[in-house]
Amino acid sequence: xxxxxxxxxxxxxxxxxxxxxxxxxxxxxxxxxxxxxxxxxxxxxxxxxxxxxxxxxxxxxxxxxxxxxxxxxxxxxxxxxxxxxxxxxxxxxxxxxxxxxxxxxxxxxxxxxxxxxxxxxxxxxxxxxxxxxxxxxxxxxxxxxxxxxxxxxxxxxxxxxxxxxxxxxxxxxxxxxxxxxxx
Amino acid sequence: xxxxxxxxxxxxxxxxxxxxxxxxxxxxxxxxxxxxxxxxxxxxxxxxxxxxxxxxxxxxxxxxxxxxxxxxxxxxxxxxxxxxxxxxxxxxxxxxxxxxxxxxxxxxxxxxxxxxxxxxxxxxxxxxxxxxxxxxxxxxxxxxxxxxxxxxxxxxxxxxxxxxxxxxxxxxxxxxxxxxxxxxxxxxxxxxxxxxxxxxxxxxxxxxxxxxxxxxxxxxxxxxxxxxxxxxxxxxxxxxxxxxxxxxxxxxxxxxxxxxxxxxxxxxxxxxxxxxxxxxxxxxxxxxxxxxxxxxxxxxxxxxxxxxxxxxxxxxxxxxxxxxxxxxxxxxxxxxxxxxxxxxxxxxxxxxxxxxxxxxxxxxxxxxxxxxxxxxxxxxxxxxxxxxxxxxxxxxxxxxxxxxxxxxxxxxxxxxxxxxxxxxxxxxxxxxxxxxxxxxxxxxxxxxxxxxxxxxxxxxxxxxxxxxxxxxxxxxxxxxxxxxxxxxxxxxxxxxxxxxxxxxxxxxxxxxxxxxxxxxxxxxxxxxxxxxxxxxxxxxxxxxxxxxxxxxxxxxxxxxxxxxxxxxxxxxxxxxxxxxxxx
Ligand code: SF4
Ligand code: FES
Numbered sequence: 001x002x003x004x005x006x007x008x009x010x011x012x013x014x015x016x017x018x019x020x021x022x023x024x025x026x027x028x029x030x031x032x033x034x035x036x037x038x039x040x041x042x043x044x045x046x047x048x049x050x051x052x053x054x055x056x057x058x059x060x061x062x063x064x065x066x067x068x069x070x071x072x073x074x075x076x077x078x079x080x081x082x083x084x085x086x087x088x089x090x091x092x093x094x095x096x097x098x099x100x101x102x103x104x105x106x107x108x109x110x111x112x113x114x115x116x117x118x119x120x121x122x123x124x125x126x127x128x129x130x131x132x133x134x135x136x137x138x139x140x141x142x143x144x145x146x147x148x149x150x151x152x153x154x155x156x157x158x159x160x161x162x163x164x165x166x167x168x169x170x171x172x173x174x175x176x177x178x179x180x181x182x183x
Numbered sequence: 184x185x186x187x188x189x190x191x192x193x194x195x196x197x198x199x200x201x202x203x204x205x206x207x208x209x210x211x212x213x214x215x216x217x218x219x220x221x222x223x224x225x226x227x228x229x230x231x232x233x234x235x236x237x238x239x240x241x242x243x244x245x246x247x248x249x250x251x252x253x254x255x256x257x258x259x260x261x262x263x264x265x266x267x268x269x270x271x272x273x274x275x276x277x278x279x280x281x282x283x284x285x286x287x288x289x290x291x292x293x294x295x296x297x298x299x300x301x302x303x304x305x306x307x308x309x310x311x312x313x314x315x316x317x318x319x320x321x322x323x324x325x326x327x328x329x330x331x332x333x334x335x336x337x338x339x340x341x342x343x344x345x346x347x348x349x350x351x352x353x354x355x356x357x358x359x360x361x362x363x364x365x366x367x368x369x370x371x372x373x374x375x376x377x378x379x380x381x382x383x384x385x386x387x388x389x390x391x392x393x394x395x396x397x398x399x400x401x402x403x404x405x406x407x408x409x410x411x412x413x414x415x416x417x418x419x420x421x422x423x424x425x426x427x428x429x430x431x432x433x434x435x436x437x438x439x440x441x442x443x444x445x446x447x448x449x450x451x452x453x454x455x456x457x458x459x460x461x462x463x464x465x466x467x468x469x470x471x472x473x474x475x476x477x478x479x480x481x482x483x484x485x486x487x488x489x490x491x492x493x494x495x496x497x498x499x500x501x502x503x504x505x506x507x508x509x510x511x512x513x514x515x516x517x518x519x520x521x522x523x524x525x526x527x528x529x530x531x532x533x534x535x536x537x538x539x540x541x542x543x544x545x546x547x548x549x550x551x552x553x554x555x556x557x558x559x560x561x562x563x564x565x566x567x568x569x570x571x572x573x574x575x576x577x578x579x580x581x582x583x584x585x586x587x588x589x590x591x592x593x594x595x596x597x598x599x600x601x602x603x604x605x606x607x608x609x610x611x612x613x614x615x616x617x618x619x620x621x622x623x624x625x626x627x628x629x630x631x632x633x634x635x636x637x638x639x640x641x642x643x644x645x646x647x648x649x650x651x652x653x654x655x656x657x658x659x660x661x662x663x664x665x666x667x668x669x670x671x672x673x674x675x676x677x678x679x680x681x682x683x684x685x686x687x688x689x690x691x692x693x694x695x696x697x698x699x700x701x702x703x704x705x706x707x708x709x710x711x712x713x714x715x716x717x718x719x720x721x722x723x724x725x726x727x728x729x730x731x732x733x734x735x736x737x738x739x740x741x742x743x744x745x746x747x748x749x750x751x752x753x754x755x756x757x758x759x760x761x762x763x764x765x766x
């Protein structure tokens with residue numbers, strides 16, 4: 001597949017570039033733009049981004065590889081990022097990951113044959129207070145995961161339904177009910 | 184003047200300094216990995232931690248506040264600081280690991296972290312013996328590891344490029360190699376991929392690390408993660424000698440170290456010279472170790488009559504004794520008319536060799552020597568590669584050798600009866616063809632069996648830049664000198680004080696299986712051969728050591744006034760005729 005930016009994209013990229021004194025910081029937003037457009041930033045897209053920004057390919061490659069949020073290959077329709085970093089690990093992140101591997105029949109890093117789900121093991125997403133958790137398509141956080149809750153989420157997604165946004169209050173005072181329950 | 188107190192000792196300083204570099208400049212030590220004096224400091228290894236503070240002064244009186252014991256009280260920065268990035272200020276108080284247990288502890292714990300996923304395969308690692316990680320772990324690291332789980336495994340034996348191999352498990356992600364390609368060679372070929380405990384340096388997908396300076400990353404990698412493709416597993420560092428020398432592959436005069444074992448040069452690394460090459464050298468200059476070891480002219484050879492003007496050596500040229508070779512040469516010079524005898528200098532030969540030839544021909548009444556430079560337009564890069572392919576073109580010019588173009592060169596050869604040529608390869612350089620040697624009797628003072636050497640009538644083996652002390656003038660007019668790194672049949676490490684002695688040399692005898700006599704080439708410095716020849720010709724020309732030639736040049740030749748090897752050593756080369764050369 002040939003990857004290229006349209007005139008509109010290029011105009012947007014120019015606008016992005018104008019926000020920074022140098023070109024290098026534009027790498028992140030332009031990679032986002034590319035991922036939104038192509039669904040991923042594989043090696044060829046990384047090259048396109050580098051050429052468009054006139055930056056070394058090695059630099060764009062390094063940035064794209066650093067973040068699990070950038071997809072380095074084509075992904076399924078729903079990308080499930082299960083956190084296994086410290087708090088989630090202690091809270092059972094690996095159990096959730098293993099459970100998902102079993103229910104979806106794929107290993108972390110893989111995509112189901114029907115192209116519906118991709119599963120990734122990721123580092124801290126900044127939701128340590130609600131561990132274990134996962135993120136879907138770089139967007140919705142699903143917190144306080146249990147195998148049952150995970151099953152529900154997967155079932156919902158199969159029907160095209162994203163889980164609801166969960167607002168979680170900060171446990172400022174351990175005696176208030178908000179700290180114990182999600183609102 | 185501003186003052187800083189480091190481990191209780193007060194130092195004065197002026198201007199901007201980073202603390203780590205200042206400490207190193209004082210001959211003291213703080214362990215570090217990622218810092219390199221010629222590159223930016225990202226402070227990512229965290230090894231160079233020190234404790235820093237400021238004396239507390241009474242605001243009103245300006246007097247130092249004292250504690251109960253009467254010592255000045257210090258207000259410490261809340262956290263330890265990375266000394267590599269810290270700007271020094273007046274009145275700073277610094278505690279390094281030498282005086283502070285907190286600093287010791289921090290450095291030890293950092294090392295424990297760095298070593299968590301490190302394979303600790305020093306026994307099979309090329310870097311062992313010259314490895315900052317190994318050395319600093321011995322000095323400042325923990326006794327053992329508390330890490331009992333499986334280490335993270337990463338790719339091994341990745342060919343980053345034709346000359347550099349990566350073992351990602353050994354990498355401590357200091358980013359020196361990446362910064363080198365970003366800031367020094369400017370090819371931007373490397374980056375760090377992945378993150379956390381899984382990261383390591385790599386090229387962009389499908390790209391090859393073929394940077395013409397790629398092997399500098401091997402030198403600056405503080406662990407054994409990057410190794411040189413053609414040196415890995417060849418030798419342990421402590422078996423080798425390290426001898427200062429010069430790069431002879433172009434006109435820049437890059438300072439190098441020649442690493443030898445058993446009289447073979449095994450690798451060549453850059454030697455710091457801020458006025459020439461800083462810490463760097465091009466990959467191309469490292470490959471000449473082959474030239475020093477292989478295909479050498481050892482013991483004189485002479486051509487059989489009926490094969491003149493052809494290049495098939497081995498059959499046509501037969502080895503002969505030094506006596507026969509020099510007797511023959513004396514005879515040839517005697518028999519032919521002086522005006523038809525050519526003496527040809529060489530930008531590939533040292534100042535001393537060219538001067539010796541110049542002096543010899545004038546004493547013998549031969550036409551004075553000429554040379555033709557070897558310039559390839561466009562091969563220079565404005566950094567360490569020059570258009571000039573030879574190490575001593577400027578030296579030939581300063582000596583006043585006649586500089587002619589290749590056409591004229593060809594013409595002169597045609598009309599000559601005898602050609603006396605210093606180490607050069609006009610046939611390999613496509614100036615001449617072997618058939619041009621049909622008529623004249625060609626004598627070459629050769630180091631290697633080049634095309635020219637193969638076509639010659641008489642080969643006088645001569646020492647190469649790895650075997651003699653001699654000086655070379657680079658394109659900027661800087662005269663620098665080499666030291667003998669390899670023994671010849673006629674030199675001896677124990678007797679020659681300019682040679683270094685490794686432990687294998689010290690304890691080896693001819694009968695040990697790690698001593699190979701054949702590695703000592705049967706060759707002599709050109710000036711020695713010319714002296715022996717002069718004896719036969721009855722000419723007052725006698726030089727044993729380059730030092731004598733330099734002394735003569737220094738006192739008699741205006742361009743070389745006042746030079747000496749000691750001065751070259753002390754001043755990292757001497758800039759000759761600076762004014763004229765820079766205009
Ligand atoms: S390969 Fe060596 S120089 Fe490069 S980041 Fe790793 S340790 Fe540093
Ligand atoms: S040398 Fe200072 S942090 Fe690495």
